[in-house]
Amino acid sequence: MAMKVGFVGLGKMGWPMSERLLVGGFEVHVFNRSRPPVEALAAKGARAATSAAEVAERTDMVLTALPTPDAVDQVYREMLQRARPGQIYADHSTVSVGQSRRCAAMARERGADFLDAPVSGGPAGAQAGTLTVMVGGEQGAFDRALPVFRAFGKNIKLCGPAGAGQVVKLTNQLLVGVHTAAVAEAAVFGAKLGADPRVVLEVIGTSFGGSTMMTRNVPRFISRDFGPATSITLLLKDLGLIHDEAKAANVPLLLGAVAEQRFLEARARGMGENDMASLVRLWEEAAGVTVDKPRS
Numbered sequence: 001m002a003m004k005v006g007f008v009g010l011g012k013m014g015w016p017m018s019e020r021l022l023v024g025g026f027e028v029h030v031f032n033r034s035r036p037p038v039e040a041l042a043a044k045g046a047r048a049a050t051s052a053a054e055v056a057e058r059t060d061m062v063l064t065a066l067p068t069p070d071a072v073d074q075v076y077r078e079m080l081q082r083a084r085p086g087q088i089y090a091d092h093s094t095v096s097v098g099q100s101r102r103c104a105a106m107a108r109e110r111g112a113d114f115l116d117a118p119v120s121g122g123p124a125g126a127q128a129g130t131l132t133v134m135v136g137g138e139q140g141a142f143d144r145a146l147p148v149f150r151a152f153g154k155n156i157k158l159c160g161p162a163g164a165g166q167v168v169k170l171t172n173q174l175l176v177g178v179h180t181a182a183v184a185e186a187a188v189f190g191a192k193l194g195a196d197p198r199v200v201l202e203v204i205g206t207s208f209g210g211s212t213m214m215t216r217n218v219p220r221f222i223s224r225d226f227g228p229a230t231s232i233t234l235l236l237k238d239l240g241l242i243h244d245e246a247k248a249a250n251v252p253l254l255l256g257a258v259a260e261q262r263f264l265e266a267r268a269r270g271m272g273e274n275d276m277a278s279l280v281r282l283w284e285e286a287a288g289v290t291v292d293k294p295r296s
Contacts, residue, residue, distance in 0.1 A: 085111030113141035
């Protein structure tokens with residue numbers, strides 16, 4: 001019998017991930033705090049639920065993609081009261097290592113398994129089924145969950161015990177923050193000195209200075225596309241988690257601190273809901289130049 005899969009949290013990541021599960025042939029039960037995404041997915045073949053608890057009661061495996069640590073706490077308190085032996089819970093949200101370990105401990109008390117399974121690749125990666133999935137938890141639960149993760153993930157890795165997925169994700173997000181700031185600074189430097197940003201991207205994209213954030217963000221600089229794909233506010237939430245983890249572990253993060261302050265400045269200027277590529281505006285304003293197509 002096919003595994004019944006639940007999904008709670010149908011936002012920018014949860015929606016396309018749920019769609020991929022439907023395309024993969026799973027029976028998918030869905031809940032979201034606001035109703036329209038639930039109804040829209042039901043029209044595509046998902047089964048609507050009226051609460052997270054109802055999703056937990058109906059399914060063999062429950063996936064979540066939630067925006068804040070508070071939302072994760074609230075949803076898991078509700079669902080894990082209904083948890084049963086053999087059931088798997090997987091949280092794709094980015095939260096603290098300790099929070100994931102607490103969820104795992106609560107699940108174990110009920111005989112269920114919990115996997116922290118944060119993802120990278122953004123909404124486009126979810127739609128394409130190419131997400132990186134970084135998993136923490138038990139090998140047996142990971143093996144059973146793998147066919148589900150493959151519906152939306154390409155690089156899927158068990159990183160270690162509970163919390164290990166979050167450690168790897170936060171390491172990734174530290175680099176995302178630092179690289180986004182570094183690419184903005186370098187692109188403005190090049191533009192101010194007269195380089196065509198399209199040439200900079202083409203040449204440096206295959207050089208030592210290139211990065212995924214460069215190939216993602218520089219085209220957005222050029223087109224001025226700062227629509228809310230991965231927002232300043234969302235990355236600032238992750239940088240805050242990283243700051244707290246580093247402080248508790250006594251790890252100095254000099255570059256991370258600079259990146260966090262720049263993201264904070266961008267949000268203070270009203271750019272919070274813009275894509276993280278919009279961070280370039282801080283350097284552009286200071287240098288009196290924009291990183292876009294050269295004017296003839």
